[in-house]
Amino acid sequence: MSAPILSLRGLHAFYGLSHVLHGVDLDVGEGEIVALLGRNGVGRSTLCKAVMAIVERQGSIRVRGRETIGLEPHRVARLGLGYVPEERAVFPGLTVEQNLLLGRHGAASARSWQLEEVYELFPSLRRRSDTHAEVLSGGEQQMLSICRALMSGPELMIVDEPTEGLAPLIVEQVGDLLAEIARRGVAILLVEQKLTIAMRIAHRVYVMGHGRTVFEGSPDELRTDEAIRKAWLEV
Amino acid sequence: MDTFAFAVVNGLLYGMLLFMLASGLTLIFSLMGVLNFAHASFFMLGAYFAYQLSSIGNFWMGLVLAPLLVGLLGATVERYGLRVVHRHGHVAELLFTFGLAYLIEELVRLVWGRQPVPYRIPEVLDFPLFSIGGIDYSAYRAFMFAIAVLMFLGLLALLKRTRVGLMVQAALSHPDVLWALGHNVPRLFMLVFGGGVALAGLAGVIGGNYLVTEPGMAHQMGTILFVIVVFGGLGSLLGAFLASILIGILQTLMVAFDGTLTDLVVSLGAAAPQATGPFREIWTITPANLAPVLPYLLLVVLLIVRPRGLLGTRET
Ligand SMILES: Nc1ncnc2c1ncn2[C@@H]1O[C@H](COP(=O)(O)OP(=O)(O)OP(=O)(O)O)[C@@H](O)[C@H]1O
Ligand SMILES: [Mg+2]
Numbered sequence: 162m163s164a165p166i167l168s169l170r171g172l173h174a175f176y177g178l179s180h181v182l183h184g185v186d187l188d189v190g191e192g193e194i195v196a197l198l199g200r201n202g203v204g205r206s207t208l209c210k211a212v213m214a215i216v217e218r219q220g221s222i223r224v225r226g227r228e229t230i231g232l233e234p235h236r237v238a239r240l241g242l243g244y245v246p247e248e249r250a251v252f253p254g255l256t257v258e259q260n261l262l263l264g265r266h267g268a269a270s271a272r273s274w275q276l277e278e279v280y281e282l283f284p285s286l287r288r289r290s291d292t293h294a295e296v297l298s299g300g301e302q303q304m305l306s307i308c309r310a311l312m313s314g315p316e317l318m319i320v321d322e323p324t325e326g327l328a329p330l331i332v333e334q335v336g337d338l339l340a341e342i343a344r345r346g347v348a349i350l351l352v353e354q355k356l357t358i359a360m361r362i363a364h365r366v367y368v369m370g371h372g373r374t375v376f377e378g379s380p381d382e383l384r385t386d387e388a389i390r391k392a393w394l395e396v
Numbered sequence: 397m398d399t400f401a402f403a404v405v406n407g408l409l410y411g412m413l414l415f416m417l418a419s420g421l422t423l424i425f426s427l428m429g430v431l432n433f434a435h436a437s438f439f440m441l442g443a444y445f446a447y448q449l450s451s452i453g454n455f456w457m458g459l460v461l462a463p464l465l466v467g468l469l470g471a472t473v474e475r476y477g478l479r480v481v482h483r484h485g486h487v488a489e490l491l492f493t494f495g496l497a498y499l500i501e502e503l504v505r506l507v508w509g510r511q512p513v514p515y516r517i518p519e520v521l522d523f524p525l526f527s528i529g530g531i532d533y534s535a536y537r538a539f540m541f542a543i544a545v546l547m548f549l550g551l552l553a554l555l556k557r558t559r560v561g562l563m564v565q566a567a568l569s570h571p572d573v574l575w576a577l578g579h580n581v582p583r584l585f586m587l588v589f590g591g592g593v594a595l596a597g598l599a600g601v602i603g604g605n606y607l608v609t610e611p612g613m614a615h616q617m618g619t620i621l622f623v624i625v626v627f628g629g630l631g632s633l634l635g636a637f638l639a640s641i642l643i644g645i646l647q648t649l650m651v652a653f654d655g656t657l658t659d660l661v662v663s664l665g666a667a668a669p670q671a672t673g674p675f676r677e678i679w680t681i682t683p684a685n686l687a688p689v690l691p692y693l694l695l696v697v698l699l700i701v702r703p704r705g706l707l708g709t710r711e712t
Contacts, residue, residue: 210572210576213576214576215572215575215576233575233582234572234575234576234581235575235576235578235579235580235581237576238575238576238577238578239578243577244573244576244577246570246573246576250569250570250573252565252566252569252570252573252574253569254565254568254569255562255565255566259562260566262559262562263562263563263566263574263577263579264577266577266578266579267578267579267580268578269578309577310577313577313578
């Protein structure tokens with residue numbers, strides 16, 4: 162593996178007095194899809210927020226070798242990170258196109274995507290480009306949120322539970338879209354609770370428990386490691 | 397009837413002036429969660445700055461520069477004051493703006509004295525534009541009206557048509573997400589705070605000479621403003637607009653109506669009430685006396701009937 166795009170060492174995160182992450186180590190390599198699995202409430206979303214600097218954190222977060230622990234969120238994003246938050250968080254009151262345009266920040270580079278390219282990747286957004294984001298279906302909102310993050314031309318996308326509450330057919334579409342994005346050279350840190358698409362598209366898998374990573378390996382290794390699945394995943 | 401029409405038009409103007417303050421206050425509140433108690437103090441500063449500038453230059457200089465100065469001051473206050481205090485929570489922020497209001501008032505007294513300053517309407521606009529039933533309507537009022545309307549349209553265009561406007565709208569629902577998408581949200585907050593108080597400053601520039609420019613004007617305006625934003629529903633621009641116009645017109649109407657409560661009852665077709673007993677004083681109260689009480693009465697009643705305010709989405 163070449164120098165990782167993202168490298169976490171001893172990462173702690175807090176909401177006021179409540180200490181949620183207790184020293185996480187995790188790497189995402191270039192062009193890699195890494196799945197982060199775990200039960201509800203173990204701190205997967207908190208890990209995403211910690212990387213994006215929108216929650217209080219300590220430890221080490223390196224992006225392409227550069228320490229970001231002291232940076233503000235917009236500075237972190239401008240290093241080439243795209244964030245697809247939990248529950249989609251599309252901007253209500255704004256149209257699909259306006260949402261997409263806000264995905265491209267002021268310092269977006271030559272890597273940044275054009276509206277056309279995004280529409281080509283996911284044509285149904287073009288048809289709905291003038292629709293207010295909040296009236297889209299859950300699946301469409303998820304696609305919008307992913308495409309919004311794509312607009313800045315990130316090298317790494319952090320995608321937090323993109324399949325939550327979606328019908329099986331749509332879950333498949335989300336998986337395909339992510340795989341397509343990865344094929345174009347964008348690394349993905351994919352947070353999931355269910356194993357479905359994670360096991361299908363991920364190159365490597367981490368399992369989280371009690372605010373730490375308790376397993377790291379290939380999807381096949383996880384498939385055969387019943388003890389880990391019983392202890393940390395199945396309910 | 398003419399007096400009535402006249403009062404309505406004046407009330408509308410007063411309501412627009414109120415909205416120039418309420419709009420900024422509402423934007424700042426919905427975006428940053430801070431109820432800026434010092435908002436009316438920036439209105440007062442706008443009036444004093446304009447007075448100062450018009451005494452060394454002219455009114456037009458004040459019209460342009462005073463809101464800019466107020467906006468710069470507001471941005472500085474946000475950047476080096478509010479943003480620091482923000483880490484200690486909302487109560488600290490409230491106390492900060494509260495303290496700021498007193499600080500500004502005392503400074504104004506120190507610099508310009510306790511008495512009103514002679515900030516006057518520019519001579520070019522000091523003539524009757526038209527008259528209804530013998531009452532003159534001054535050109536300056538029409539000018540104020542135009543400024544208020546222009547400001548309103550400008551604000552709307554800014555919010556709906558520009559990239560900064562898009563960012564503001566996005567930050568209303570998911571500020572953290574916008575920040576994590578690479579936008580400098582703290583700077584956006586600074587701009588909105590500066591812009592919001594600059595609008596209050598502009599209201600001070602055009603309202604200071606129409607009303608009176610004196611150290612008590614912030615306090616007076618502040619209380620009515622508070623009523624308006626709560627009445628309209630904290631965080632709702634449209635609610636703030638309706639409340640501004642409603643309270644502006646009601647108050648002006650009540651001041652304009654001379655006569656006592658007895659006259660009012662009689663004019664509504666009822667028999668004149670017997671003015672006896674311990675409460676006979678009530679029947680000699682004039683609506684003008686009641687005018688200052690009315691907004692608070694409306695507020696209290698509305699909060700009982702509808703705690704969210706007119707168009708608000710959250711409980712106040
Ligand atoms: N804003 C918050 N303030 C305080 N505690 C929080 C906050 N958000 C999350 N927590 C707590 O932190 C822990 C981890 O939450 P997190 O959202 O990271 O979990 P998760 O693994 O993403 O699970 P899920 O998304 O299914 O809730 C939980 O115990 C949760 O209660
Ligand atoms: Mg989560």
